Structure formats: C-alpha cells, structure tokens
Amino acid sequence: MKHRRMSLTTRLSWTGFGFVTPFVIGFLFFFLKPLWQSITFIFNKVDVTxxxxxxxxxxxxNLEYVLRKDATFSTNLIESVTNLLWQVPVIVVFALFFAIIINQKFRGRVVVRAVFFLPVIIASSLVMDIIRSDAAAGSALAGEVVAGGTVSQSDALQDLLTNSGLSSDFIKAITTVTDSLFDLTWRTGVQMIIFLAGLQSIPTTLYEASAIEGATAWESFWKITLPMLTPIMLLNLVYTIVDNFTDTGNKVMVQVMDNNRLVRYGWTAAMSWIYFLIIAVVLMVVFFIFRMIERNNGRSKY
Amino acid sequence: MPSIFNSETKRRSLRNKKVIRDRAIGAVIWVLRWVFILALSYLFVYPLLFMLSTSIMDPSSVNDPSVILIPKKFSLQSISEMVELLKYWDSALLTLSIAVSSTLAALVSCSMVGYGFSRFDFKGKNLLFILVVLTIIVPPQTILPSMTLNFQFFDFGGILSLVPGAQPVNLLNTVWTFVLPSLFATGLRSGVFIFIFRQFFLGLPKDLEEAARIDGCGAIRTYVQIIIPLAVPAFITVTLFSFIWHWNDLYSSTMYFTGDVRPMMPTLNDLDALLQRNMGTSAYAARTYKAAAPLLTIIPPLVLYIFTQKYFTESIERSGIVG
Structure with a gap:
C-alpha cells in the first residue's frame, strides 16, 4: 500500500519533469549556451569566417572602447535609462486607467474594447514612428498652418510656460512629457490587457460589501482595487521595463543593432551587457519595493 | 407623536436629496467616461484612418490643405508601387510562414511546459521557473549575436561533431531559426506564453484529471483529451500574441534573414534606403509612400484581429491571465 503511493508520487514527479523537458533542453541550447558565448565575446575579438x-x-x-572611446554610447545610455525611469510609471498608470474605463459595464463596450486593443495589434514602434511623423505632418496641413510655418501644440505650450516665468529646465521636462504622451498611450496595449484580466479576477463581493458599509467608489478604488492589483502591478512594471529597454525606438538598442549588422559582436556584447546590468538593478529595486508593500499589506501571494 | 413624524419627513427629503445627488454624480461620470473614451479612440483610430487616406490619395492632393482625410482624387498607385518595392507578397508569405510555424511550435511546447509547472511537483521546480522568468528578462539582443553564429554553423548542439566528416548546417534565412527555439519553449517571448499557460492551468479544477487518472488514463492522454479542450481561451490568447509578436519582430528577423526577400519589419526598417535607392530623392519624401508601406505591413495582423477579436476579448475575461 505504502509502496504504491510512493511510486505514484515519484511517477507523477517524473511526469511533471517530462512535461517541462522541452524547456530544459531549450534553455541549455538556445539560452544558456548563447548567453555564455556572449559573455566571452566581451573579452574577445570575434572574426567570422x-x-x-x-x-x-x-x-x-571592448569594454574600454564602449565606455571611453565610443562617442555616443554613454549619452545614449543615460538618455535611455532616464526615459525608462519616467516613462514606465506613466505607461503603467495610463494602462490601469484605460483598463478601469473599459472594465465598466456600459453600452457600446464591445466596440470600445476592440478599439482600445488596437495598440496590441500594432505593437511595433517601427510602424508607430512612421505613423507619428505622418500624423504630425497631416495635422499641420489639416488647418494649423500658421503664416510661414507650422506650430505644434507643444510649441504653444512652451511659449505659455516661458511667459509665465518658469525655469527652462522645468519647461523642457514638461514639453518632453507632453510630446511623448501620444507615444506612451500607444504603448499601453499589453499592460492594459493584463490589468483588465486582473480587475476581473477581483471578486465583486468585496465591492458589494464595502458599498453596503458605505464606502464611495473612490474609497473602494484605493482600499480594494489597488491592493488587490499589487501582484499584477509588479508583473506589469516588469513587463513594461523589459519592453521599454528592448524597444526598437530605444537609442542604445538601435546602436547595438547597427553594430550587430556590421558584425562587431565584441562591442555589441559589451554594450548590451552593460545596459542589461543597469536594468537588472532597476528590476531588483522594483522587486524590493514590492516585497515591502506586500509585507505591509500582510499578504504573500507572490 | 409629532417629533417622530417630523423626523420621518426629514429623512424622506434627505433620501430624495441623496437620490438626486447620486443621479447627478452618475451623469457626470457618464459624460466624463465618454469624453475620455472618445478622446482615446480618436488617438487610436485617427493615425490608422490618416494612414489609409494618405495611401489611397492621388499625390496631387497630399499637399492640398483643403483635403482632410477624404481625398479628392483616389489613386492606388502608391500602394501598388510599394507592393513592388517591398516585394510585399514574397515578404508577407515569408513572415506568415515564420509566424504560423513558430506559433504552432510555441503552442505545443509552452502549453506542455506550463502544464508541467502548474500541476506537478518535482525537485528543482521553483529553480526552473526562475529560469523561465530569466528568459523573459534577459533581452534578446544580448544573445542574438551568438544565436546568429550558432545558426550559421548549426551542429545540433554538438551532436554533429560526433559524426566524422559532417559539416555544420547553415540555418540562416530559413524559418528554422524561429521554429527550433519555439519548439523548445525558448523562442520569441516563449517565457511569457509559459507564464500565461501556467496561470490558466492553475485556475482549472484538479478533479477532472484525478478522475481520469483513477480511470487509468495516462498523463499525456489526459493532457490532450481533457486539458487542451478546457484551455481554449488560453490557446487563443497565446496564438494571437505569438502571431503578432512574430509578425512585428525586428531584431531577430534582421539578424537571421540577410537574403533578397526578408520578413516584413526588416524590410520596412529599410524603407528610407529603399526609396532613395530605387525611386530617387523626390520619392524619398513622398508621404503617400510612407503611409502606404506601413499600412501594407499591418494589414495581415489587423485582419487576424478583426476575425478573432470577439474570442480574444472573451478569452481574456475567462483565461484569467494573471490568476
């Protein structure tokens, strides 16, 4: 009897291992091996024959070249990391906001959802770059033609802010944000879907109970929705960070790819490892903060 | 008892006031919601409409300020020229074969791995799952050069070197560069798919499988006949994501395909150079071309989305991607 139960557990554990075997093989040959090779590339000159x-x-x-001699890498790196630090929170907040809107029950929801999922389909920043420059040119032609040239909205905003006497750094920061709002809205697709799924996994009984106790929608958002979404928030932050720094519009990545095409693998290995290590630190900080929040919430779901 | 009567009317009037206030708040929320929805829909739909209208415009009306979205003269010339320049049909066929075959491979492998992680206990499971997360986090660009070299001189993980006189095979410019990793659950964003499947299977009740096991059904048969039919929403979600991500992939496609016909995104990436080389500097700036080219590249995923849209939105509700 005992023997049979033992054999069942062992058999089940072997079955489980069998199911994940494809990943183990793939991990060794299509991840670990190339990863190790790319580390060796940092310290070698790669000649393809x-x-x-x-x-x-x-x-x-290679490292010395990338950090000291390459004229653009350091500036690109700093710019990319700064962009990451402010864009990621904006994207996640936007995504949460959109998810809450389309999670509500109202007429025409099906159509609105179909429209809001468009960014997932056109998730290529390459297409977005072309669309953006195109749309900008179009709206300039469509009626905002001012004598002698075109005025973009952020130019007008910049004038307004300059006249109100704010410091130029502050103005620059604001106009950067407003300029990229369009871009950031378009990059919320997948995160919105993840949030939507998360919102729907929150049991409605919680909201009903709190409504009976007299909580307003505002209160139940802060006391129910947000705490329940904490694990999903972490997932989304990680996704957004990874997505952001592998984005085709990212200057460091553009530089890496340009050098890859010229078969300068030593340099690209050095560049992408430096970049990856910085992002890894950012990710660890995010994980750490969420661990603290979870502890404060008194839950340990993840 | 006048005082009680008094308080009763007071309460009633208070309640009426509360009802009115609630209705007012409701109306304000309704208006705000639709303002947001319309503004955002505009943001999402306008670029597409704009792209469509520009690409079917006669070049003469592109710079006409009185033309807004609806061209005065239609012309399919730009689109047909771009079809030729981008080698559209060949490129689309290639991208389609990459996307379809690797999606199929990823569906098989990632669903199995996700099932293994969600239902069984074995030594090192947690460590293995951390490794899955690692494949999500490490950017593909880091391993892309070595992957490219390994595919260029592919020796089946060292097995080929055991055979005397065998030469490594060049897999570049073939769909195997995408299918092989996907088959082993380490392809383009496979980690994300493993995650989605795992979360979905975690949410399924175990009773069915236990009943099947007691009835003597083997693990693989249980998986094929019981689990897969239950997991249709997860399969639809992964199919759509995988197709779109493969279609939109730029990095790996750029490195793996160096021939004459390349996948969609690398081709589009070279649009400026192509225009300049083949059509001269005046064409380089032509806005009809620059609208027609990306439009052509997004049509296939858009069509797929329109057909699967209903299942997709439903499947997100039911798949509980995040548990």
Missing part, C-alpha cells in the same frame, strides 16, 4: 568564427583574446579592450 566561412568555416566558423574565431575568438582572439583582447582583455578589457
């Missing part, structure tokens, strides 16, 4: 590729040991040369 017809028969294969050769590594010549160069020590710290």
């Amino acid at each position: 017809l028969e294969g590729y050769q590594l010549t040991f160069t020590g710290w040369e």
